[in-house]
Amino acid sequence: MERMILKRLVASALTLLALSAMCFALLTLMPGDPIDQLVGSDPRVTPEDIARLKAYYGVDQPFWARWQAWLARLASGEFGYSRLFAAPVADVLGPALARTAGLAAAALLISTVIGVSAGIVAALRPRSLFDHVASFLAFAGVAAPSFWLALMAMALFSITLGWLPASALPSDPEAGLLERLRHLIMPVAILAALETAAIFRHARAAVGDALLHQHVLTARSKGLPGRRVIWGHVLPGAMIPLTTVLALDLGGLVSGALIVEVMFGLPGMGKLLYDAILGADYNLAMAALMVGAGAIFLANALADMAYGLLDPRIQTGGLAP
Amino acid sequence: MTASPAARARRRFFANPAATLGLVLLTTLALSAIFADAIVALLNLNADAVDFANRYAPPSAASPLGGDELGRDVLARLLAGGRVSLAVGLAAAIGAASIGAAIGLIAGFRGGWIDAALMRLTDLMLALPVLPLLIVLAAVDPAKLGFEGAAGPGASVVRIVAIVALVGWPGAARLTRAAALAARSEDYVRAARAVGVHPVRIALRHVAPSAAGPLIVAATLAMGQVILFESTLSFLGLGVEPPLASWGAMLANAQETVWEQPMLAVWPGLAIFLTVVAVNFVGDGLRDAANPRAERRR
Numbered sequence: 001m002e003r004m005i006l007k008r009l010v011a012s013a014l015t016l017l018a019l020s021a022m023c024f025a026l027l028t029l030m031p032g033d034p035i036d037q038l039v040g041s042d043p044r045v046t047p048e049d050i051a052r053l054k055a056y057y058g059v060d061q062p063f064w065a066r067w068q069a070w071l072a073r074l075a076s077g078e079f080g081y082s083r084l085f086a087a088p089v090a091d092v093l094g095p096a097l098a099r100t101a102g103l104a105a106a107a108l109l110i111s112t113v114i115g116v117s118a119g120i121v122a123a124l125r126p127r128s129l130f131d132h133v134a135s136f137l138a139f140a141g142v143a144a145p146s147f148w149l150a151l152m153a154m155a156l157f158s159i160t161l162g163w164l165p166a167s168a169l170p171s172d173p174e175a176g177l178l179e180r181l182r183h184l185i186m187p188v189a190i191l192a193a194l195e196t197a198a199i200f201r202h203a204r205a206a207v208g209d210a211l212l213h214q215h216v217l218t219a220r221s222k223g224l225p226g227r228r229v230i231w232g233h234v235l236p237g238a239m240i241p242l243t244t245v246l247a248l249d250l251g252g253l254v255s256g257a258l259i260v261e262v263m264f265g266l267p268g269m270g271k272l273l274y275d276a277i278l279g280a281d282y283n284l285a286m287a288a289l290m291v292g293a294g295a296i297f298l299a300n301a302l303a304d305m306a307y308g309l310l311d312p313r314i315q316t317g318g319l320a321p
Numbered sequence: 322m323t324a325s326p327a328a329r330a331r332r333r334f335f336a337n338p339a340a341t342l343g344l345v346l347l348t349t350l351a352l353s354a355i356f357a358d359a360i361v362a363l364l365n366l367n368a369d370a371v372d373f374a375n376r377y378a379p380p381s382a383a384s385p386l387g388g389d390e391l392g393r394d395v396l397a398r399l400l401a402g403g404r405v406s407l408a409v410g411l412a413a414a415i416g417a418a419s420i421g422a423a424i425g426l427i428a429g430f431r432g433g434w435i436d437a438a439l440m441r442l443t444d445l446m447l448a449l450p451v452l453p454l455l456i457v458l459a460a461v462d463p464a465k466l467g468f469e470g471a472a473g474p475g476a477s478v479v480r481i482v483a484i485v486a487l488v489g490w491p492g493a494a495r496l497t498r499a500a501a502l503a504a505r506s507e508d509y510v511r512a513a514r515a516v517g518v519h520p521v522r523i524a525l526r527h528v529a530p531s532a533a534g535p536l537i538v539a540a541t542l543a544m545g546q547v548i549l550f551e552s553t554l555s556f557l558g559l560g561v562e563p564p565l566a567s568w569g570a571m572l573a574n575a576q577e578t579v580w581e582q583p584m585l586a587v588w589p590g591l592a593i594f595l596t597v598v599a600v601n602f603v604g605d606g607l608r609d610a611a612n613p614r615a616e617r618r619r
Contacts, residue, residue: 026461029461029466254450
C-alpha cells in the first residue's frame with residue numbers, strides 16, 4: 001500500500017511538472033511580455049531602459065531557462081507578484097481558493113446527496129414515471145450550456161420575480177450573515193443543479209449495471225429480501241465505478257464553478273484565472289493554473305485510494321492523472 | 322429475405338424514435354443554416370441593419386422574434402449565428418475526431434510504451450477541467466506561433482475551430498484505440514503481418530476500417546460537445562469576433578442587456594440546446610444501430 005501511494009505521488013509530481021512546462025509555454029505565447037506590460041506606453045522609458053529591465057528580470061532568456069527560474073522561485077515558496085491586483089500572488093490566491101472551495105464543496109454535497117439517491121431510485125424502477133422525468137431533466141442539464149442555464153435563472157429569479165440578487169457578493173460590505181448567504185443561494189444552486197445532472201446519470205448507470213451482476217442474481221434467487229439485496233449486494237458493487245466517475249467529473253465541477261464565478265462576480269479561483277488571462281497577469285495565471293491542477297490531481301489520487309478500501313480485489317498499479 | 326447489414330442498421334436507426342427525431346431536428350437546423358440568407362431575404366429581414374426604431378421591439382408579424390438592443394432583427398441574427406455555430410461545430414468535430422483517430426490508432430496498433438504514454442495523455446486531458454484549458458488556449462497570440470496577419474473575424478473562426486478540436490479529441494481516441502486493439506489480433510491482420518505488409522499500410526488498410534463505425538459515433542457525439550465549448554468561449558468574449566455572431570456570442574450580448582430584455586437571452590440558448598440534444602440523439606441512435614447486441618442503457 002505504501003509503495004503504491006509513493007508510486008502515485010511520484011507519477012503525479014512528474015505529470016504536474018510536465019503540465020507546468022506546458023502552461024508556462026502557453027503563457028509565453030500570449031500577447032506582450034511582462035516588461036512591455038509593466039512599462040506600458042510611458043514615454044519616459046527609453047528602449048535602453050527596456051532592454052536593461054528585460055535583462056534584469058530574465059525575460060530575454062530562452063524558455064527553458066525562464067521555466068527553471070520559475071521552478072526555483074516556486075521551490076522557495078515564491079509565486080511572484082500580481083500586476084493586476086498589485087499584491088503578492090499568494091495573498092490574492094489564498095482567499096480566492098477558500099471561496100471556490102466553499103462554493104464547490106457546498107454544490108458537491110447537495111448534488112451528491114440528490115444525484116446519488118435519485119439515481120438509485122431511478123435505476124431500481126427503470127422506465128417508471130420517476131425514471132423518465134429524472135432522466136429527461138438530467139439529460140437537459142447536460143445538453144444545455146451551463147452559462148445559459150445560469151442566465152435563465154438570473155432572468156427568472158432576479159429580474160422577473162425579484163426574489164434573489166444577481167450577484168454573489170452584497171454591494172454593502174457591512175451586510176449581515178443572512179444577507180451574504182442570500183446572495184450565495186443562486187450561484188450554489190446553479191452549480192449544484194449542473195453537477196446533480198451529471199451525478200444522476202452516473203449513479204443511474206452504475207446501479208443499473210450492478211443489478212445485473214451474477215452475485216445479485218444469486219442473492220435474489222436464494223430468496224434474500226429485496227432491501228438486503230440492494231444494501232448488501234447492489235450498492236457496494238455500484239460504489240466503485242461511481243467513485244471513479246465522480247473523481248473524473250471534478251473537472252466539470254471546476255469548469256462550472258468558473259462560469260458561475262464569472263457570471264455572478266464571485267472572486268474565486270475561476271474568476272481569478274479569467275481576469276488574470278484577460279489582463280495579461282501571467283504570474284497570477286500560472287499560479288492559479290498550477291494550484292487548480294494540483295487540487296484535481298489530489299482528488300483523483302484520493303479516489304484511487306478509496307477503491308482500495310471499497311474493493312480489496314483492486315491492485316492499483318496504474319499511474320493516475 | 323436477407324437485408325444487407327447497412328440496411329438492417331438503417332432500419333434499427335429509424336425504429337428508434339429519439340434518433341429519428343434528432344435526425345429531423347438536425348436536418349432542419351442544418352438546412353436553415355445553409356439557406357439562412359435565402360430565408361432572411363424571403364421573410365424580408367436583415368441580420369445586420371441597425372434600426373433604433375426597432376430597439377427591443379416586441380415580436381410581430383414582420384419580425385417574429387422582435388429586435389435586439391440595436392434594433393437588429395433577432396430571427397435573422399439567429400439564422401446567421403446558427404450558420405457560424407454549426408459550421409464551427411462540424412469543422413471542430415471532424416478535427417477532433419481526426420486527432421483522436423490518429424492517436425487511438427497509433428496507441429492501439431503499436432502498443433507498448435507508446436500506447437501507455439498516449440493513453441496517459443488522454444487520461445490527463447479527460448481529468449483536466451476543460452474550460453480553463455480552453456481559456457488559456459484562446460488567449461494564445463497566433464502571431465507568436467508564426468501566423469502573421471491572422472486577424473479579423475474570419476481568422477477568429479479558424480482559431481476557435483483549432484482550439485476546440487485540440488481539446489475535444491480524447492473520446493474519439495479511446496474508442497478508436499479499443500477498436501484497433503480488437504482488430505489487431507484478428508486473423509486477417511495477422512495474415513497481413515505474416516506476408517510482410519508494411520505496418521503503416523496494415524494500420525490504414527486493415528485496422529482503420531474496423532474503427533470507422535465507432536469513430537463516426539464519436540465524431541457525432543463530439544459535435545455536441547464542441548458546440549458547447551464554442552458557445553462558452555464566445556460567451557466569455559474569447560470566441561468568434563464581431564460582427565460575426567455565433568449563438569454563444571449572441572448570448573454574451575444578451576447577458577449585458579438582460580435587465581432590459583430578458584427574452585433576448587432565451588432564443589440563442591434554446592437553439593444551442595436543441596442542436597446538442599439532436600446531435601446526441603443521432604449519436605446514440607447510430608451507436609445502438611451499429612451495435613445491436615450492446616445493451617441499451619439510458
